[in-house]
Amino acid sequence: MDISQVSNVFWDYIFVGGGLAASVVSHRLSQFNSSLKILLVEAGPNANDRADIVWPNSTNLIGGDFDWKDRSVEQSHVDGRIIDLPSGKALGGGTVINTAGWLRGDKTDYDLWGSVTDDPRWSYDGLLPYMRKSEKLFNDTLHPDQHGHDGPMVIQTSLSTNRTFPLREYALQSWAELGINPLPDFDSNWIHRLGVGDLQENRNQGKRQIASVVYPLDGVTVLTDTLVGKVLIEKKAEHEDSVAVGIRLASGTEIRGKEIILAAGAIRTPQVLMLSGVGPADELKKFGIPVLVENPDVGQHLADHALFFHAWKVKDPAAGWTYGSPNPIFQEPQYGWGQPFDLIVCSDVDKKGLAAAIAEDEGATPDPSTHPLLAKERVFFEHLFMYTGATDGSLVTIGAITMLPTARGSVTLASADIKDQPLIDPNYLGTAVDRYVIREAIKAEVKFAGSDATVVGREILDGEVGAPGFDGVLTTESTDEYIDARIRAGLGTSEHPMGTTAMGKVVDNDLKVKGVKNLRVVDAGVFPVVITGHLQVAVYALAEQAAEIIYAEHSKTT
Template sequence: MQRDMASSEADYIIVGGGLTGCVVASCLKEADPNLDVLIIEAGADESNNEATKAFPTLFSLLDSDLDWSYKTTPQKNTADRVHPIHAGKALGGGSVTNFQGWSRGDARDYGQWARIVKDERWSYDGLLPYFRKSETFFDRDADAGQHGFEGPIHVTAVSEGPSGRKYPLREPIKEAWLQVGEAFNPDGCSGDLAGVCEFYESWHNGQRQPANVAYGLEGVRRITEALVHRVEFTETHGERIASGVVLADGRRFTARKEVILAAGALRTPQVLLLSGIGPAETLAKFDIPTVIDVPEVGRNLTDHFALYQIYKLRNPERGLALGSPVLSDPVFLQGFPCDWAVNQVVPREILEPALRRDEQYGHTTGDESLLIPGRPLVETLAVYASGGVPGVPTDGSVIMTSVMLLGATSRGLISISSADPTDPPLIDANYFDTEVDKVTLIHGARRTMQALLDTSAAKDYIEAEIPPPGMAALSARSTDAEFEARIRTTGLAHHHSSGTAAMGTVVDTDLRVKGVRNLRVVDASVLPISIGGHPQATLYAVAEQAAEIILQGTN
């Protein structure tokens, strides 16, 4: 059936044309071409913007018109600093602005998720068909039970595939980690994340694969540069039913079947609150009529908090990092300059006392599953570039490391500061609030310094840490207090926000918002815990399964 492209009605209205919104729209339309699917996206369609396509212009996208450029409130655990939070604002969302790292979480992460919500569809095995469906994996000899070879997203190891980049520090960095006791893991995207893993990426032939292009939106109606204000409801026999949305400019759109929120972990809870779904006391404060009192909306915010460090190279004239005239082959600019993701397990003797202290202090987001043997909780990347840090040389004389919490247990809050949809959400991230996060990040940072500064494999290449201005350099022998002080003064998030409309509290396991009908959430908001790895692989699988659940509900 031919639909009027300008119609104010649709079968499904998807609020947010980011990664998950585009995947759900594409899958719904592919499964039933007669469905009328409408995406409403606050950003523009940047498909023809050359800056979004290749790696060299990557950092120019941050704090541009393609970035929401959110700010947190002053954070009490990090010297009252206000933190930037980047989030894609374009058709394709974060897949247009992210760094294209590709890693699934550990199977134990998804196992905890499934136990919390009592639904095995969200376990690793439950999501595995959708992990496989979303990818075209580069290694045709890989385990077909773990990997897909016909999906929309091409996944490759940095050292393999069309760009085949082998950076000069590849083998020394790997050997350094082996010397401190980390094991080599031949496939970190197979449910077992721990160890020294190839850094997988979704750059393909040096080009980005945004969700709106990779999945294709043929036949899907799109309205861009349009901010959704709220969801509207009708009432039948005492039941609230989502009937459509109102835009910030007053336009209205009606949904015949469902409204699907896919605006991201920072914007989705704001839309819910502006729609009257959230803590009643917050809604009353801004004269928003309460549709349903859901205290958990906006709570449970988590992110992959990290410590970034800069290291001075010995004899940089050898061409060891980007910026060196020796490292001039254009192939080295066809993706993220990193060979390995090192996912570290924290020893039980460090972790268990911290978990007990958190229990004493009333922190409940950590549980015994953190102690499961083999579950990695912290990741290190060594990046062969300065990372765009202001004041740091870009001449190939330094590298940067990121030590990132995978299983963060600190929880923050998203709220609103007004009833105006054009005002940004109020973000209290509450980074680095738990003992578990503290000991985990300190352990990961110490081990990173041990590998890079204290091993025979790395000593001929890496000279010392370059500390931030006014601070003393750290080493593997620095005290816990010295590491903690550095983290609190300089630590930043990885912009992997999740959890603010969590499954089990705000949505059910079919992703339906509890207490109303015909309203779902399909984005990182629904993750009830911090999932390890870099989130896009998980979000593609979540969106693929969500589309199937939605279609099953229409039969």
């Protein structure tokens, strides 16, 4: 169907963005009622049949054809650096370019979500059925009350695909020597995820599973390579709510429908809202955009998980520990079926130092019995011990991901033109807490890799590589100042933006935009709290429940 035909139809649902959430919700709505007229408009291409993005070692991912290639504004706490912020621009969205980590986060996160919204549907128990609905776990007996076995998304681990890495037992011993022990049955999606678990990936025998393939869009009309400029919003009287009546494409074509669903992600959805006249009044007036609904929270409260990598030398590359070494197992085909590591390690942080950092941020000594970061154990960071780093097997790579950032950033407009990237400020390391947490994460990893406290440090590795522009390397004797400088120079993103259209602030508990009828948001922007997982699992669950909420309302009105 071409644009002229599309514009002549009055649609039941129009989706702005064709990524993960839109694929799930539109698929489910079409399943519920095949007579629904559903339109999905995606700015990027259809990548469903592209063979160059299927495998973990694909080269056309970040920075390729399916990446918005966004960049941050200068980051004041990271030496003024401008940081690349990859984001999926294709049918299927981020599932086209992500690393396929299937990690839902901790029960505490979701219970906080349910608490701040005063709505049990968004608690862990409320979302668990939808997490289970989306997945088909590799093992029917692994905590069956927590996992799904009939869903569309196939989940694998290294062991389920017969990838037993030579360093696995040494890594497990080393984490145990540091007091970090296995989760129940190594389940990295256990209720509380502090500990060591097997990396779970949504891959089917190594192959990428794109949301728009796994949730087929057969009953949905899809426009790709089509940019939406704004939502058409009308206001008939001063005392009445505004009403969304359709969309205007960047080309100027207008398309009308009963309900508009923004699913363009935590960066593009607030941009579209603001260009449509919904957002902070000062921001809109700056670009001559009429203020239809003033909401200062649109585009605010941006959170993202930051990432820092460091490389370590292998004492004996010929021993066959890593990819690139002479070990023949790495030539077996299944070793190309997933990421080059097998364990996800989640840690808390020393509470005394954390309390001091909180006091620096908040200007008062926190009460350890009530402060949400102190009152219970929390997942502050993930450690990744990756069995790769050099083509000759001489290096390994270690990564730290900050899972519970307290700094908040923003998405604001650069212009009144949808074709211009918005101004994205993740505000990385913008709090003393965030700076303390990542410093402690690096210290823990240095102890793991570069000290006699662990078997990996004693027998396998031979010092950190260092970084360009720095004298010395990371060691257990490194000063806080040196560690902080290294972090500022190397910090990047985990590609997990969230919170810019937060539930309770921008949308209500049914995902409806406040002050605008017939307009909803379904993407990671609605998360009102930080999720300490890799966000796709939470978005799948959000979308599965959203589809039921939306269709239940449809059924009441027909």
